[in-house]
Amino acid sequence: MRNPDTWRPTKYVVRRNRLYVSSSWRRVGVSSRLIAQLVADAYEKYIPLYSRGDLADIGCGFVPMYEYYKQYVSSITTIDWPESFHANEHLDIVADLNTAPIPGVIASSYDTIILSDVLEHIYHPRILLDKLYRILKPGGRLLMNVPFYYPVHESPHDYHRYTEFALKRYLAEAGFEIVEFKPLGGVVACMIDIVSKGLCMIGVRNNKTRRTIEMVVRLPFMLSTALLQNIVCFLRNTYYRQEAICSLWAILLLRKNFRNSVKLWIEIL
Numbered sequence: 001m002r003n004p005d006t007w008r009p010t011k012y013v014v015r016r017n018r019l020y021v022s023s024s025w026r027r028v029g030v031s032s033r034l035i036a037q038l039v040a041d042a043y044e045k046y047i048p049l050y051s052r053g054d055l056a057d058i059g060c061g062f063v064p065m066y067e068y069y070k071q072y073v074s075s076i077t078t079i080d081w082p083e084s085f086h087a088n089e090h091l092d093i094v095a096d097l098n099t100a101p102i103p104g105v106i107a108s109s110y111d112t113i114i115l116s117d118v119l120e121h122i123y124h125p126r127i128l129l130d131k132l133y134r135i136l137k138p139g140g141r142l143l144m145n146v147p148f149y150y151p152v153h154e155s156p157h158d159y160h161r162y163t164e165f166a167l168k169r170y171l172a173e174a175g176f177e178i179v180e181f182k183p184l185g186g187v188v189a190c191m192i193d194i195v196s197k198g199l200c201m202i203g204v205r206n207n208k209t210r211r212t213i214e215m216v217v218r219l220p221f222m223l224s225t226a227l228l229q230n231i232v233c234f235l236r237n238t239y240y241r242q243e244a245i246c247s248l249w250a251i252l253l254l255r256k257n258f259r260n261s262v263k264l265w266i267e268i269l
Helices: 033-050 066-072 125-135 164-174 187-201 208-234
Strands: 012-015 018-021 054-058 075-080 110-116 136-147 248-254
Touching: 012 066, 018 033, 033 066, 033 110, 033 136, 033 187, 033 248, 066 075, 110 125, 125 136, 125 164, 164 248
Parallel strands: 054 075, 054 110, 110 136
Antiparallel strands: 012 018, 136 248
């Protein structure tokens, strides 16, 4: 990663070696804290278990998990596309993740790949998954998450919401073997997320001259949303259930070993 000395926490922060959502409203919107914390919980659990060696963070944005995974790997390469809304000084490689090969990256280059909230922005997902399979070393790990029941974001570059069956098919066609598949979040998380985003949209207008008045009108709703999100985040392990209606899929993939065709774990949270 370029300029690691100037890196600063953005979406996630590390406290006592635990991964948490940033408390800054500028970094994480008040209506998105619950979903972001569910993602943080998943990576907090699996990064120490499966991250090692040379790591590539693809579609990395501001590299929000850098502080957490850097202690488990020997090198970090950051890759993002030129159309991303997250252009920054920490990128090693700028690449079109939809079509072109990743410049300067040869086959079997990485032991670990992070792909967080990226696949929904790829209009040809098989092309990217084939790339990832190619650049992983034998036995390499791919850790990823994608949203499911979630609003459009980063438009117009938001193309897909994958069902369980679509993900399994794409992954199998790319060469990965799925051992377990589970949702992350459930009906409660979906309802809280929708209600929170609805509250935050109250009073929104495009007329800039009324922005101050609108912010005053919206403030009580935003505070209510922040309180709701923080309470549910605190209780998330109490109400969590595996359900067909889920907020997102969190996936841990381990690549197949070519030499002896031994099955490696592919675990989807």
